[in-house]
Amino acid sequence: MSDPAYLSLEKLRLSYGSTVAVESLDLTIGKGELVALLGPSGCGKTTTMRAIAGLLAPAGGTIRLDGADITRVAANRRQIGLVFQSYALFPHLTVFDNVAFGLRLKGLKGDGLRAKVEAGLASVGLSAYAARKPPELSGGQQQRVALARSMVMEPKVLLLDEPLSNLDARLRLDMRTELQRVQAETGVTMIFVTHDQAEALALADRIVVMREGRIEQIGTPEEIYNSPASRFVADFVGFENIYAIRDGALHGPKGVVPASGDLPPGAVGLAFRPRHVALGSGPLAGIVRGVSFAGGTREYVLEAPFGTVKAEADASLKAYGLGDTVAFDLPVARAARLERD
Numbered sequence: 001m002s003d004p005a006y007l008s009l010e011k012l013r014l015s016y017g018s019t020v021a022v023e024s025l026d027l028t029i030g031k032g033e034l035v036a037l038l039g040p041s042g043c044g045k046t047t048t049m050r051a052i053a054g055l056l057a058p059a060g061g062t063i064r065l066d067g068a069d070i071t072r073v074a075a076n077r078r079q080i081g082l083v084f085q086s087y088a089l090f091p092h093l094t095v096f097d098n099v100a101f102g103l104r105l106k107g108l109k110g111d112g113l114r115a116k117v118e119a120g121l122a123s124v125g126l127s128a129y130a131a132r133k134p135p136e137l138s139g140g141q142q143q144r145v146a147l148a149r150s151m152v153m154e155p156k157v158l159l160l161d162e163p164l165s166n167l168d169a170r171l172r173l174d175m176r177t178e179l180q181r182v183q184a185e186t187g188v189t190m191i192f193v194t195h196d197q198a199e200a201l202a203l204a205d206r207i208v209v210m211r212e213g214r215i216e217q218i219g220t221p222e223e224i225y226n227s228p229a230s231r232f233v234a235d236f237v238g239f240e241n242i243y244a245i246r247d248g249a250l251h252g253p254k255g256v257v258p259a260s261g262d263l264p265p266g267a268v269g270l271a272f273r274p275r276h277v278a279l280g281s282g283p284l285a286g287i288v289r290g291v292s293f294a295g296g297t298r299e300y301v302l303e304a305p306f307g308t309v310k311a312e313a314d315a316s317l318k319a320y321g322l323g324d325t326v327a328f329d330l331p332v333a334r335a336a337r338l339e340r341d
């Protein structure tokens, strides 16, 4: 990464009238990085993107891009591209003319314009569709046109708001690959917003988890997935069994959890993914209250004295039925340790 502080947000405060949406956000993004803003609805992701784009004036703080303070620079002079859902394509213009639109505004025409548009369409695999109009394209193709339309402007940063949310599962995968390829080929810095942890984990170099207008944790997908710092992040990334540590003991909703192993000093809790639960043997026992087949695995809901436990086992292993009593273990060594609530 050539510039580790290519885009920086410093003590950014964003509000709508008297409603404060983002409190005091500090974030540094490197040139060429692909960063995901991840968090539940209302946590301030879109508001942050709007401020970076220049569509919302900050109530406080500074935004710097490529060495310049752009906090008060107009949106159209920031060299920041947007692929927002609300930025729909022009339905009456061809794909070519949609992609050419911004370039024409900049005064480009003739062969120079044609070459740029063709290269843009080629980069998203849509060269053969130049003469079509958006209503004659699939949702995924339309999204790729929107991506090409932004990319031909050679932005310093490309912002994408929920880029995959309108696509079905198959197209989502294609578009993920497409985004990664475009990013690798052009080296453009990308920030995208999502509330889907799988999307963030699959695409991003770094994930910024947001909660109520603040940053909760920043890390690589591996760090966020394996070592959530707080109960909030653990819950958000699929740790189904989260227990608090109090007075030297692990507590579930209905009582003490007799997990095996020493509790880590300083932690406020432990989080186990369903697959961290060792099923079939161990000092604990639970009654199967739910079972579902998930292809490669079976997922169980167990009723234990300290509360419900979600467990997962390889589908090739012995299957348990509703009402069966199953021995299990919660090995502390497999759990994520939570530093904060």
Ligand SMILES: Nc1ncnc2c1ncn2[C@@H]1O[C@H](COP(=O)(O)OP(=O)(O)OP(=O)(O)O)[C@@H](O)[C@H]1O
Binding pocket: 016, 019, 020, 021, 039, 040, 041, 042, 043, 044, 045, 046, 047, 048, 195
């Ligand atoms: N135009 C507005 N006027 C007043 N408050 C707003 C406005 N837009 C957003 N908010 C508030 O600001 C906070 C952050 O909203 P924001 O849209 O940034 O969340 P988000 O994380 O992008 O959510 P989602 O995933 O639902 O899009 C919310 O509490 C929201 O109610």
